[in-house]
Amino acid sequence: MVDFAFLDSGTGGIPYLTYLLEKNSDASCVYIGDTANFPYGEKTHEEIVKCVLSITDRIIKSFNPRIIVIACNTMSVNTLDVLREVFPDTQFVGTVPAIKLAASVSKKRRIGLMATKATVENPYNIDLKNHFAADCELILRSDAELISFIERESFTATKEECVKAVLPAVNFFKEKGCDAMILGCTHFLNLRDLIQEVAGDELKVVDSKEGVVKRALSILNSLPDHKVEKGKPKLFVTWLSEKEKSEYDVICSRYNLEWGGMLN
Numbered sequence: 001m002v003d004f005a006f007l008d009s010g011t012g013g014i015p016y017l018t019y020l021l022e023k024n025s026d027a028s029c030v031y032i033g034d035t036a037n038f039p040y041g042e043k044t045h046e047e048i049v050k051c052v053l054s055i056t057d058r059i060i061k062s063f064n065p066r067i068i069v070i071a072c073n074t075m076s077v078n079t080l081d082v083l084r085e086v087f088p089d090t091q092f093v094g095t096v097p098a099i100k101l102a103a104s105v106s107k108k109r110r111i112g113l114m115a116t117k118a119t120v121e122n123p124y125n126i127d128l129k130n131h132f133a134a135d136c137e138l139i140l141r142s143d144a145e146l147i148s149f150i151e152r153e154s155f156t157a158t159k160e161e162c163v164k165a166v167l168p169a170v171n172f173f174k175e176k177g178c179d180a181m182i183l184g185c186t187h188f189l190n191l192r193d194l195i196q197e198v199a200g201d202e203l204k205v206v207d208s209k210e211g212v213v214k215r216a217l218s219i220l221n222s223l224p225d226h227k228v229e230k231g232k233p234k235l236f237v238t239w240l241s242e243k244e245k246s247e248y249d250v251i252c253s254r255y256n257l258e259w260g261g262m263l264n
Helices: 014-023 045-063 073-086 099-105 124-132 144-152 159-175 186-199 209-222 242-255
Strands: 002-008 029-033 065-070 091-094 110-115 137-142 180-183 204-206 234-237 258-262
Touching (some): 002 209, 014 029, 014 186, 014 209, 029 045, 045 065, 065 073, 065 209, 099 124, 099 180, 099 204, 110 159, 137 159, 144 159, 144 186, 242 258
Parallel strands (some): 002 029, 029 234, 065 091, 110 137, 110 180, 234 258
16 A cells, blocks of 8 residues: 555656655655556547546556545546546545636736646636636647657756747747746646746746645545555556656656556
8 A cells, every 4th residue: 555646647747746745755655657648638538538547447456545646637637527436435636727826826817728638628627717717818728749848858858958848838828918827737847947937027837736735635634544655656657668768767866766667
């Protein structure tokens, strides 16, 4: 048994894992990147549900986590209700675009949401906007190219290459007159500080990391106290090319993770 299993399509949820460990270093964690099905953002709703149910079943059987953090906006907005119905004995915490937070910091009342195609097109975003940002205009941008760069290249890329990759998105929201930019795909958080640096003071970058981690830890604190095996967090993937192995070596070293290899 572990306290937390973090699930994403690749590396996107790692900032959530590391932030949670900053808040509670005693938590036992595993991280799973469903790289065999990356990218999720280009799939249909039905395909996303099928993939997430399959990998979640494997996670529960392999690790028996007390809580699963769905550290992916696309997975969350498409599958959270289904996951809770199919696996009623497991606690789930999802990640959804931080529209409420963006509205709280926007003075122009024009906020931007950058995410996958599947997240951008999901009607859940409109519900969030109507509930938390009714007086704001929501500007949408899907950016599969940047997500792919972050997943496959960013960890071994130069700063100049990373700046070049994020500039189109930053310029897009500035040209649209936004003063808040929501990172609606967890992959973007791997370059969050750089995105904010490129955006400057006129465009505030926001994400859901703090809220998700706070919710996850509150659930953990409410559960019966069971002993779990504590150790360095292990990182698993469901598929890996030889080229990507070197990138995951860098990731494990940078974030103090233990490489778990392929999840059987």
